[in-house]
Amino acid sequence: MYLLYFFCSRQHDLCFSLVYFGFLVIHWDLRIICISASSLIWLLHDLLLLVIRLNLLYKEYLITSMGEAPAFFADSLLGDFPNGVDLKSKGHKTAISIGSKIYVIGGADHDSTAVIGVQIFEKSSGEWINPTVLGTKPKVSNGHSAVLLNGDRILVIKGNSKSDECFWFLEVGTPFIREQEKTYGNEVVAWSKGVLGNVEKPIVISGPSGVGKGTLISELMKEFPSMFGFSVSHTTRAPREKEQNGFHYHFSDSSVMEREIKDGKFLEFASVHGNLYGTSVEAVEVVADAGKRCILDIDVQGARSVRASSLEAIFIFISPPSFEELEKRLRARATETEEQIQKRLRNARAELEQGKSSGLFDHILVNDDLESCYENLKNILGLTEGVKTAHKTYPELVDLPVEHLVSKIDQKILINCGAGEYEKASDSMYVLDLSLVKGGAPGRTRGLNLFVTNPSTDRVNDENQLS
Numbered sequence: 001m002y003l004l005y006f007f008c009s010r011q012h013d014l015c016f017s018l019v020y021f022g023f024l025v026i027h028w029d030l031r032i033i034c035i036s037a038s039s040l041i042w043l044l045h046d047l048l049l050l051v052i053r054l055n056l057l058y059k060e061y062l063i064t065s066m067g068e069a070p071a072f073f074a075d076s077l078l079g080d081f082p083n084g085v086d087l088k089s090k091g092h093k094t095a096i097s098i099g100s101k102i103y104v105i106g107g108a109d110h111d112s113t114a115v116i117g118v119q120i121f122e123k124s125s126g127e128w129i130n131p132t133v134l135g136t137k138p139k140v141s142n143g144h145s146a147v148l149l150n151g152d153r154i155l156v157i158k159g160n161s162k163s164d165e166c167f168w169f170l171e172v173g174t175p176f177i178r179e180q181e182k183t184y185g186n187e188v189v190a191w192s193k194g195v196l197g198n199v200e201k202p203i204v205i206s207g208p209s210g211v212g213k214g215t216l217i218s219e220l221m222k223e224f225p226s227m228f229g230f231s232v233s234h235t236t237r238a239p240r241e242k243e244q245n246g247f248h249y250h251f252s253d254s255s256v257m258e259r260e261i262k263d264g265k266f267l268e269f270a271s272v273h274g275n276l277y278g279t280s281v282e283a284v285e286v287v288a289d290a291g292k293r294c295i296l297d298i299d300v301q302g303a304r305s306v307r308a309s310s311l312e313a314i315f316i317f318i319s320p321p322s323f324e325e326l327e328k329r330l331r332a333r334a335t336e337t338e339e340q341i342q343k344r345l346r347n348a349r350a351e352l353e354q355g356k357s358s359g360l361f362d363h364i365l366v367n368d369d370l371e372s373c374y375e376n377l378k379n380i381l382g383l384t385e386g387v388k389t390a391h392k393t394y395p396e397l398v399d400l401p402v403e404h405l406v407s408k409i410d411q412k413i414l415i416n417c418g419a420g421e422y423e424k425a426s427d428s429m430y431v432l433d434l435s436l437v438k439g440g441a442p443g444r445t446r447g448l449n450l451f452v453t454n455p456s457t458d459r460v461n462d463e464n465q466l467s
């Protein structure tokens with residue numbers, strides 16, 4: 001009985017235990033045979049255990065790869081990738097636990113082998129979720145580290161990358177994500193690339209057609225070419241004579257643009273004067289990647305959508321000195337037919353009313369005399385003499401090793417490029433300061449500050465030493 005209990009209590013196969021016990025009883029008199037038979041059975045027994053274990057492992061693999069996982073898997077997942085602020089890199093995957101969810105970052109995405117994928121493991125149900133992933137996805141690298149920030153954003157630092165490709169933010173629970181989840185009816189996560197430097201907020205310029213928005217924007221771009229970049233919109237309207245595709249607009253078919261809107265490619269879009277216009281997320285990202293401040297020329301509906309998005313911007317409304325002057329300018333431009341001019345003027349009345357009364361705009365500028373309006377615009381943007389060309393340079397993280405160590409002190413992330421422990425590191429250490437971070441998905445996370453510190457001489461936990 002003891003043997004039977006022993007085998008069963010160790011969760012061995014019950015049938016196996018019975019057979020084995022029966023064998024011992026039958027052969028009790030033939031002790032020598034029994035002893036050798038017993039050894040043989042022990043061997044068989046161990047082999048059987050091995051088979052059972054392999055079978056379990058295979059089932060576990062099947063379950064997890066098919067989208068479900070047993071509850072114990074969560075522990076093993078976090079056991080493999082301990083949660084906290086320290087290094088969470090193991091191979092090409094990291095795991096971050098937030099509430100009841102574990103975000104597993106790494107490996108290839110389902111639609112492309114070239115980007116970092118994201119999967120969510122729901123601990124309570126033991127299910128794997130493939131979230132809707134918004135934003136430009138980072139390309140895979142040999143390895144990365146992941147650090148949880150503020151409970152709703154994960155900083156991913158890619159190994160083998162330069163500083164302009166290295167820092168990525170995965171938003172998982174921000175207000176923007178909650179909104180998107182309502183739209184998509186699915187778990188949503190969104191990538192935004194971290195951009196070094198304190199690039200100022202984008203500028204949204206709105207106002208009725210013909211008021212002079214484009215004229216003011218080209219003045220700014222001409223005077224400060226390295227500071228401002230224009231967000232090139234998509235539109236379904238036909239190009240004007242001198243307009244170039246990709247420079248003035250991305251001219252698009254309605255069917256293509258509608259599909260791209262459904263795919264979440266646009267930050268905002270609106271039907272304006274009978275055509276579709278929209279700002280793609282990429283249009284804003286391209287400008288931020290160039291380290292420039294983005295200018296959006298969009299109508300009032302678009303401005304309202306951007307205000308509701310997570311893109312923090314300055315909103316400026318340009319008003320004409322009078323309705324008669326607006327009509328005069330629109331006609332003098334001679335780019336529209338009479339019918340189109342009438343339509344634009346009708347819409348202008350509504351836009352002027354909304355622009356001036358809705359509280360949507362931070363500033364309202366009257367474009368009477370062009371020169372003085374332009375000066376006022378520059379004042380709003382803080383473009384006094386001297387500040388305009390100040391450009392900070394940042395250390396280049398050339399080939400950040402895969403084995404880098406990452407830790408977090410307040411708003412600062414310490415990146416140790418030596419693969420050893422911090423005390424042993426002889427090389428300089430990078431410090432990524434996130435205290436001035438602005439923006440986020442969709443688009444770019446700006447305001448990252450990177451500098452080098454020497455671990456043997458600097459006190460890394462002293463704010464003053466670092467800033």
Ligand SMILES: Nc1ncnc2c1ncn2[C@@H]1O[C@H](COP(=O)(O)OP(=O)(O)OP(=O)(O)O)[C@@H](O)[C@H]1O
Nearest residue numbers: 208209210211212213214215329333367368369370
């Ligand atoms: N302050 C001004 N005084 C006189 N004319 C102006 C002034 N500002 C702009 N204009 C002229 O008014 C016309 C319309 O200007 P612009 O094309 O810049 O308007 P817009 O607001 O960008 O129009 P749309 O929304 O249709 O693109 C242009 O011919 C421009 O040269």
Ligand SMILES: Nc1nc2c(ncn2[C@@H]2O[C@H](COP(=O)(O)O)[C@@H](O)[C@H]2O)c(=O)[nH]1
Nearest residue numbers: 209233269270272277278279297298299302
């Ligand atoms: N909501 C958006 N409005 C846009 C965008 N790009 C331009 N516009 C506005 O459309 C009208 C007409 O422009 P036009 O070039 O045909 O004269 C003008 O008020 C623009 O501000 C956009 O991406 N989204």
